[in-house]
Amino acid sequence: MAKQWSEGHSASILCVSASSGPEGLLASGAEGGEVTIWGQDGGIIGRLTLPGEEDITSVMFSPAGPTQLFVSHGDTVSVLDPKNLKGPVEDFQGAGEEEINALALNETSSALAVADDSGTVRVLEVPGGKVCRTLRRHTNICSSVAFRPHRPNNLVSVGLDMQVMLWGLQKTRPLWTINLQDVAEEDSHQQRPGQLFNPPLAHCVSVSSCGNMLGCAAEDGRVHLMRIGSGSKLEQHGAIKAHSQGASQAHFVSFLSHPYWLVTGGNDSHVALWDLSKHPVVSPEGTTPTTAPQRRKGKVKRKDQTLDKSKLKEEAKVEDEASAKEEEESGPKLSISHGDKVNWLCPVVLKGEPNVIVADQSANLTVYPLSQP
Template sequence: MNSGRQWREGHTSPILCVGAAPGPEGLIASGSEGGQVTIWNQEGTIVGTLQLPGEDDCTCVVFSPSASTKLHVSHGETVSVVDYRNLNSPVEQFERVGEEEINALAINESGSSLAMADDSGAVRILDLPGGKVCRTLRRHSNICSSVAFRPQRPNNLVSVGLDMQVILWGLQKTRPVWTLNIQDILDEEQHQQQPGQLFNPPLAHCVTVSSCGNIVSCAAEDGQIHLMRIGSGSKLEQQGAVKAHRQGASQAHFVNFLSHPYWLISGGNDGHVVLWDLSKTL
């Protein structure tokens, strides 16, 4: 593998989020503190930049899978829709759709629904286009940090939060199909560890679902990547974990351009980025 490269001059303040376009152009978007969005090509050349209204930080950038020219950006309690071909101003703004600051966005495969996770613990579903809030899901008791639609199952959504909960939602009835508390699992495991051994709490930072729709992966503060297999009837069939990082694991993302759907990339506060083959793990 070639050594990594650094792309410079795209931002004047810390970068908080990055997203990749699904189309053949292979564009990358990055968002930073203060509301600046930069679009890059695959070679690291800047295509354009946009300063969003206000001074709220960009917390998430995600391209639409059905309209690859459109980028959705969360900043504060607002979501802005940007067309990278014309970066003079957003083409749409969904103002105050978050109850508190929005942490993460996800768009379903058809591009008809946008899910948002915010600091209040709520998950809100917006109809696209238009941005009308059609559902609000409440079950997290702390910050909801990440959401992901389940591929090939348009009525399933997964959310995770700093309450250490992983929740699979059934959107037709707007209620959980199942809930998994990562801390409960670790408590059982730690009974078998040496007395007095300390562990970071498994605050859940990022969730991703494999392209086949049956594996959920969650990056957590305990440095582990927690894995869940979903069986028939959307039941939780199996769970496990891999020790991924020496410090908190902050990112986990399945990649869909390799030999099978179980390749995963994780990133952690230890400064490491790791590529995993999970095909034999679960």
């Protein structure tokens, strides 16, 4: 049963974050510089409007504890005390070269990554806010960044240039880059004639709690999946067709039965929960390839042609049945028609129960239970 958390904001909510502390505080940021702190029951603990009233584009609790909340507005990152919302404890002005879109903290909260409209990713030392790395490779807006768990020097960034990049912070060039446009073109043979797809502009990236899977929500409605192997190499990539319009959000859920549960949201006003544990990118061993094996070219002897045709028909039938079964198995385990475009998703445990908090075009938050089938 969905619940509404209201009266925390007067404008559209753009971002949400959950703290790892025992009190389980939550924070939301909205247009016009509004920041609100919530309790586990949806009660409002504190509210603040930051000077300048610029949109709050990202909020993030420190993984090291709930005493620090990082919020981005304009080109500035402000550090707040969520239990004492009187104003910024510290401001990192000019943290972004242009307006900041996303923040990420490593597990020790010693490094803060800042992605901005210029396509630049800056890594700041915490505390202090000194810039220790400037990563310039994106040719358009950098929309999202995430550190890899268990790899504090590995950072992934995605952007509206359709690029996904994995960085080792010892260097200022990426370890590898994948262009989602190229991946989409490889998959175009599956397209029906006359069917058009939006370009795969990358909106949001998430890393599984085990650190080896990336999920990237893109404008083509897909969530692109990448598996990272030893030596931080890209081992395999693929995708799920998650939404009928652009996918705006994708977040791995760390508190369910395994690390490969993913919650997604899109411009089609739907929210979905996926079990990716059997997806070929996650678990390649023992899975059936989705494409038919290539047959050897060459002349077929005339006397075998009839036999071959019937054999091919039988193979095609088996293949169709297998792909229909696979589609059914690979669909979402939970699908929610939310009724409004999704701005942000935040998977969270509330009073011991798994939930997802949805921010949309409104000034309210909606809480849905993530009941596992």
